[in-house]
Amino acid sequence: MVAGNRVAGALTFVAPLAFLVVIWAVVVPAFEVRPQIFPSVSAVFAAGIAGLRDGTLLTHVATSLARVAIGTVLAIIVAVPLGILMGISKGVSAFLTPLLRFFSVLAGIAWIPIATLWFGYGFGAIVFVIFNAVFFVVVYNTLLGVSTIPMPIRNAAASLGAGRLAMLSDVLLPGALPNIVTGIRTGLGFAWRGLIAAEMIATNVGLGYMLFVARDFYQTEVIIFGMIVIGTLWLLIDRLILAPLERATIERWGLVRA
Amino acid sequence: MNAALVLWSWWVRTSAKWPVLQTLAPFVPVVALWWGVAAWGPFPPAFFPSPPDVVRAFGSLIYKGILPEYLGDSVARLAAGAAVGIALGIPLGLLIGLSRRAYTALWPILLFFQAIGDIAWLPILIIWFGFGMTTMTIIIVYTVLFPVVLNTVLGVRSVRIELYRAAQSLGATPARVLTEVVIPGALPNIITGLRNGLGYGWRALIAAEMIVGTSGIGFMMFDARRAGSVVEIVLGMIVLGILWYIVDAWVLAPIERATGRRWGLVTQ
Amino acid sequence: MKSLSLRSLSKTYFDLYAGSQHTALHDISLDVPAGEFVSIVGPSGCGKSTILNMVAGFIPQSGGEILVGGEPVKGPGADRGVVFQSFALFPWKTVLENVGFGPKMRGIAKAERDEIAREYLDLVGLAHAADRYPNELSGGMQQRVGVVRALANKPDILLMDEPFASVDAQTRMTLQEELTRIWEERRPTVIFITHDVPEAVFLANRVVVLSKGHILEQVEIPLARPRVWDQLVEDDGFKELSNKVLALVRAA
Numbered sequence: 001m002v003a004g005n006r007v008a009g010a011l012t013f014v015a016p017l018a019f020l021v022v023i024w025a026v027v028v029p030a031f032e033v034r035p036q037i038f039p040s041v042s043a044v045f046a047a048g049i050a051g052l053r054d055g056t057l058l059t060h061v062a063t064s065l066a067r068v069a070i071g072t073v074l075a076i077i078v079a080v081p082l083g084i085l086m087g088i089s090k091g092v093s094a095f096l097t098p099l100l101r102f103f104s105v106l107a108g109i110a111w112i113p114i115a116t117l118w119f120g121y122g123f124g125a126i127v128f129v130i131f132n133a134v135f136f137v138v139v140y141n142t143l144l145g146v147s148t149i150p151m152p153i154r155n156a157a158a159s160l161g162a163g164r165l166a167m168l169s170d171v172l173l174p175g176a177l178p179n180i181v182t183g184i185r186t187g188l189g190f191a192w193r194g195l196i197a198a199e200m201i202a203t204n205v206g207l208g209y210m211l212f213v214a215r216d217f218y219q220t221e222v223i224i225f226g227m228i229v230i231g232t233l234w235l236l237i238d239r240l241i242l243a244p245l246e247r248a249t250i251e252r253w254g255l256v257r258a
Numbered sequence: 259m260n261a262a263l264v265l266w267s268w269w270v271r272t273s274a275k276w277p278v279l280q281t282l283a284p285f286v287p288v289v290a291l292w293w294g295v296a297a298w299g300p301f302p303p304a305f306f307p308s309p310p311d312v313v314r315a316f317g318s319l320i321y322k323g324i325l326p327e328y329l330g331d332s333v334a335r336l337a338a339g340a341a342v343g344i345a346l347g348i349p350l351g352l353l354i355g356l357s358r359r360a361y362t363a364l365w366p367i368l369l370f371f372q373a374i375g376d377i378a379w380l381p382i383l384i385i386w387f388g389f390g391m392t393t394m395t396i397i398i399v400y401t402v403l404f405p406v407v408l409n410t411v412l413g414v415r416s417v418r419i420e421l422y423r424a425a426q427s428l429g430a431t432p433a434r435v436l437t438e439v440v441i442p443g444a445l446p447n448i449i450t451g452l453r454n455g456l457g458y459g460w461r462a463l464i465a466a467e468m469i470v471g472t473s474g475i476g477f478m479m480f481d482a483r484r485a486g487s488v489v490e491i492v493l494g495m496i497v498l499g500i501l502w503y504i505v506d507a508w509v510l511a512p513i514e515r516a517t518g519r520r521w522g523l524v525t526q
Numbered sequence: 527m528k529s530l531s532l533r534s535l536s537k538t539y540f541d542l543y544a545g546s547q548h549t550a551l552h553d554i555s556l557d558v559p560a561g562e563f564v565s566i567v568g569p570s571g572c573g574k575s576t577i578l579n580m581v582a583g584f585i586p587q588s589g590g591e592i593l594v595g596g597e598p599v600k601g602p603g604a605d606r607g608v609v610f611q612s613f614a615l616f617p618w619k620t621v622l623e624n625v626g627f628g629p630k631m632r633g634i635a636k637a638e639r640d641e642i643a644r645e646y647l648d649l650v651g652l653a654h655a656a657d658r659y660p661n662e663l664s665g666g667m668q669q670r671v672g673v674v675r676a677l678a679n680k681p682d683i684l685l686m687d688e689p690f691a692s693v694d695a696q697t698r699m700t701l702q703e704e705l706t707r708i709w710e711e712r713r714p715t716v717i718f719i720t721h722d723v724p725e726a727v728f729l730a731n732r733v734v735v736l737s738k739g740h741i742l743e744q745v746e747i748p749l750a751r752p753r754v755w756d757q758l759v760e761d762d763g764f765k766e767l768s769n770k771v772l773a774l775v776r777a778a
Contacts, residue, residue: 005282013366020367037386044309099284105502106495109461113483113491117305190461196377199405215381223382231374238373258485420614423584428679429604429631438627444616521617521661 039221071130083142108133141183145176339398351410409451413444557703565726568736607681628679666697737778
């Protein structure tokens with residue numbers, strides 16, 4: 001029953017998209033759209049096959065994903081402990097909030113010029129852009145999460161004999177977790193866009209680069225194929241990893257995001 | 259001890275009177291640290307400018323009229339794109355939120371196109387429209403549109419069924435239900451969507467200006483990078499941050515306070 | 527004021543989990559003359575709110591007829607005012623605008639509908655709260671607004687769905703006394719849903735006991751009016767009727 005529902009759900013999700021592909025397949029030949037303007041379905045399909053066969057697609061995708069993964073993991077490792085420490089004291093967190101908001105507003109794309117100056121074109125600059133897209137948003141949300149844990153809960157834990165360490169691991173971290181997850185989801189959203197932008201500007205491998213270089217040769221089929229890959233990858237990351245994570249913390253515990 | 263308390267209480271009272279101080283205070287140690295590192299740190303000034311360098315660059319760019327012009331260009335682009343995005347997004351969101359059929363047909367398409375992301379459209383848009391205003395406007399409309407639509411749908415669906423029923427049993431026609439119940443009920447979410455959309459739109463604009471621009475703050479920063487002028491890059495970042503802060507704190511946050519919070523509605 | 531007739535009313539729906547047809551109500555026949563106050567009591571899940579939702583026109587019936595003043599009900603309408611358990615005030619409208627909503631829908635000009643709204647707010651002593659938002663009021667005050675919002679639209683029948691269930695016990699008794707006072711002055715036709723037996727007896731001319739989707743029994747409440755709690759708690763007639771209804775509900 002449940003499995004049947006899931007299949008039906010997936011079908012109703014895919015159907016409108018499939019319909020869109022059908023329209024595309026009909027419109028392009030019917031109006032004789034030039035391939036330099038918009039590619040046919042078969043050309044995009046062929047571009048995908050070609051990319052798979054010569055291995056370039058895999059290289060681009062793997063490089064992009066590796067950059068995002070490294071930047072994000074580094075950012076989370078640094079940001080969460082920092083956010084919790086800063087959030088423990090209400091005074092400190094209130095003091096730092098404007099600063100963090102300022103930097104999370106700047107996070108990501110705005111750092112591309114200076115990142116390329118400091119690190120040169122390539123891996124370092126891009127990981128740096130992703131790192132700070134995720135970092136500031138996660139610090140800010142962690143701090144927000146810790147500072148919104150109701151005082152009675154902290155007092156209850158203290159009066160039940162929780163020491164500093166237990167307070168950290170059993171109260172502050174789980175209490176802030178829904179906010180942390182929300183922060184990661186938002187930050188990754190910015191990071192993903194930052195990645196594509198940075199790859200267009202500052203590298204010679206990756207999905208953004210693949211799109212941008214195809215533009216030089218009017219290879220619309222490669223561009224459209226790349227866009228589909230980018231969209232699908234993000235949908236998979238968001239729906240299969242981030243959204244379930246958020247549901248697992250927020251909905252299960254009945255917490256509402258602050 | 260006592261003197262510290264007196265000082266602290268003075269600070270609490272003064273900052274309560276001028277909340278701007280609360281916003282500015284945390285930047286004092288950051289700027290001081292930056293200054294210190296620039297003065298005594300190992301980095302050459304060309305690589306890591308000091309605060310006075312940035313202030314001087316600010317003065318000279320204002321004097322030459324470049325900064326006001328570029329800033330004006332960026333803000334005008336963002337405003338135009340946002341206006342179109344909202345004008346399209348709210349009606350679309352209402353339609354999808356109210357009609358089951360529209361939801362089934364359009365929701366997956368929306369999610370997919372949102373996932374592609376604004377920046378990825380740049381190459382093909384450049385092919386279609388060239389380097390220029392049209393390309394940038396489309397990018398911003400695209401960026402603002404999705405958060406507005408998605409949040410409007412969320413807002414429409416968050417209106418409790420009793421409120422529809424109450425309005426109907428007080429004699430409201432479907433059109434009146436829309437204007438009196440659905441739209442105000444969805445408004446806090448719509449504003450949240452707008453806030454997110456502008457946040458994304460802002461970043462997209464900077465990226466677009468870097469890649470295709472001939473003017474604007476993003477272009478200024480990237481041009482400075484080409485010339486190796488770190489001062490102007492840092493200046494650009496500061497201007498961007500301050501500008502967004504002003505928009506967020508003086509325009510969006512007050513609207514949010516006047517609607518959702520006063521009404522006791524919580525958006526998600 | 528108009529009368530209400532339910533003729534062999536039934537409601538069935540398809541239970542997705544059980545995979546079969548489920549009968550929520552069957553063969554409900556009830557006549558409420560104009561100006562009568564009828565309470566419907568019963569344990570949770572007996573279908574009492576379903577009756578009210580069908581009379582209000584929020585959900586369609588599966589069989590039978592609902593007649594208001596002899597006319598069949600087709601969807602929600604201003605002739606039947608509803609008071610909700612969750613108050614259902616519009617959070618984005620002030621108290622005055624909430625009470626003036628019905629008149630506004632009838633196209634009455636702002637000055638006049640504000641006057642109407644103020645008059646009704648006076649009825650429950652809330653004139654001072656006219657410019658506040660519902661969110662800023664206590665539960666008891668919100669429900670007073672809910673009641674006069676329905677009354678201000680001059681409905682033929684007032685439908686009340688456990689209106690006092692989510693306010694504290696003290697406030698509930700005050701609200702009950704205010705409601706009887708208003709009813710005694712204006713004599714609207716009222717259908718009052720509750721699971722609180724003393725409340726049902728205190729308010730009504732007649733109590734209908736519902737059990738598993740059908741009417742178990744109807745009990746006339748010939749207690750004198752005006753009714754006030756201080757007198758009725760000591761009253762033997764009240765105690766006797768309450769115990770009788772309570773026994774029926776327990777058996778249901």
